[in-house]
Structures are given as structure tokens and as C-alpha cells.
Amino acid sequence: MTVLIAYDGSDDAQAAVEYVAAHLRAEPTVIMTVWEPLLLQMSWAPLAAAAPVAAEPQPGDQWEEEKQAERLAQQGADLAGKGGLTDVSTRAERGGGPVWAAIVDVADELDASLIVTGSRGLAGARSVILGSVSTRVLHHAKRPVLVVPPKQEEKDG
Numbered sequence: 001m002t003v004l005i006a007y008d009g010s011d012d013a014q015a016a017v018e019y020v021a022a023h024l025r026a027e028p029t030v031i032m033t034v035w036e037p038l039l040l041q042m043s044w045a046p047l048a049a050a051a052p053v054a055a056e057p058q059p060g061d062q063w064e065e066e067k068q069a070e071r072l073a074q075q076g077a078d079l080a081g082k083g084g085l086t087d088v089s090t091r092a093e094r095g096g097g098p099v100w101a102a103i104v105d106v107a108d109e110l111d112a113s114l115i116v117t118g119s120r121g122l123a124g125a126r127s128v129i130l131g132s133v134s135t136r137v138l139h140h141a142k143r144p145v146l147v148v149p150p151k152q153e154e155k156d157g
Helices: 011-023 038-044 046-050 064-082 099-110 124-130 133-140
Strands: 003-006 029-035 088-094 114-118 145-148
Touching (some): 003 011, 003 099, 011 145, 099 114
Parallel strands (some): 003 029
């Protein structure tokens, strides 16, 4: 069974990795981070255009965003390893559209048995405004999806 875990470094993504490591012994596991060059992000987020823009890398070089995504995916893989998963690989995928679509596409390419993603637990207007990667993966994937909810704060007794 191959498990694809979407990982963005957030507490919710960390909870998803920890959940898989604690409850599933799936081999192999792929920790995936989606990245986009800042120049592409600015095309759909014009407010960011006020920030300084890095030049495109030279042929053979990597985008800085790709390097960061690779480090982030490795952070998720290290977390999975600490949790007991042994056959863990990483993948930094360049997104050309919505993050959820990249996750679904890679799951299809890998023929993943399961997609795992964290959930920020947003509701109402915040969910509509910010969108929900986990909801879109759930609705568009043609394979099982596990959405791990945010960790609940412990209440004093």
C-alpha cells in the first residue's frame, strides 16, 4: 500500500504525518510538498507584486521555492521516520494550478492507495474565503482520502 501525505509544514500537516505513523504501517509512504515560483504566484495574487521579485534561475539551477519545498518535504519525512515509518520518500511538486489538483495528480501517478491531508478546521466564511485543499482533494480524488482534523487543545479538568 502506498500512502501519499500532503505536507506544508503546518501544525495540521504535522498532525497528519503523526497520525499515519501512529495508526498505519503503510509502505511505502511519500511526503509531498507543492510549490510554485513566486512569479507565478504574483499572476494570481497581484497584491504581492509590491514585493521585490527574484529573477528566474539559470538553466540547471533550482528555484528558491523548489529548494524550500524540498527542505519542507524532508522535514515531514523526518517526522514520519521518528514516528516509526521506514520506507519514506519525498517529493516537491511544482504546481501549475490549485494545490489540491497537484495532490490528486501525483496520487494518480503513484497509484496511491490512500491520500492523507491535514485539515485546518476552518468553517463558515473563513473556509469559503481561504478555500479548503482537503475538501477539494476529498471531492476530486478517485481513491480513499483520510483528512486528519486539527489537534484538540487539552481542557483542564
